[in-house]
Amino acid sequence: MAISDAISINHLSKTFADIRAVDDVSFAVRKGEIYGFMGHNGAGKTTTIRMLLGLLKPTGGAASVLGHDIVGQSLAVRQLCGFLPGSYALPKDLTPLSFLRYVGAMFGLSGKGLDLRIDALLEQFELGAVRHKRLGQFSTGMSQKVGLAQALINDPQVLLLDEPTAGLDPIGRHDFLEFIRTLARDRGVTVLFSTHILTDIERICERVAILHRGKLVASGELGTLKAQYHADGMDDLYLTLARAAA
Template structure:
């Protein structure tokens, strides 16, 4: 069974086809790259996979569940880091993670153990009782990833997770994701317009351009097919052909 299976997924807003007949699949345990320019349709696709936006046509299954009819079951087994979100400035990191754990109805003892482990994993122990309003971008992203892992998800959906991070912060986040995949078997859908991060992290990718799928397959095979030295060259080539 695929971790994610998408078939002709489409979302239309008025005259705009934000996502236009997209089909691809993600294997269990892999870190899969979902690439495209800002506005290509990546975020809309992620929202449909989580049942937050209803497809106009087509469909998708996540961890064996239909995203329209079983969206609650999907969200219970997934972690999500949106591209833009505001952490509650008045809460501490520890309070916020307990709030998220309560949303998943976790036992208090289980939540405490899991949150302490996540604070340690992301190097947030010293800042755990500081207000989130004073956190840097890098620390905010770490808290965001920690909240996405509170429910021990089988699948992690990340929307532009390295945007705004400095080189060290980006490196640390990518290393965290590698460990989650290799040591814990977590499947990661890594959505980004920063193509160098996708090339560093992912073996297979799907590329969107203006809502349409323009490529799907192994990174190295796609670069070879399109005679591209790197992912930026590859995407430019794909976009020109799709124009």
């Protein structure tokens, strides 16, 4: 692992019964970069992210986050990471305030420090006026802001985003991507950005890993990959790779 790597994944595998959900995958994400993690439905993106967070145990290989082994030091990894799951239902009866207090408590945060952190996040995501509104009444875009706020409650150095723009309208998507870009640029946060939306990747990522049926079919600089495949655009590259691996 290079000292400049925030996430290092080496021959990582996860098998469920007879399904090779993640199959001998290796790639590294440098500190401070927004790294695209692409693949169709069932490619193994979520399984990889869940392994990084210690929520699933690998069946082979290894990985580390900021030098901490994901199996032996998963608590340290979780303290350093923020996580926005792809699909999760916010607790309908909580408000942004009570939900963020709950998530903060899980990180061992409390008191004035936590309240100040929550105030800053609510302001940042323009949720101040609805801080006491029940989450069950929130639109997709508002829910996503609450989701991102909870992922940032512990001031993470690494952010794992699992298909974060799904369901957002064009303005919501634009604002979300700009926010992520700012976070990486101004605060040096490392972002692993899982998606199957090519335009999102092209907008904010310079490097990508592409999974197909659990296997890594390409990784590296987006520009280099495009040139290598002499494709008109990323769509063609992606389809070529997916078909080649099928």
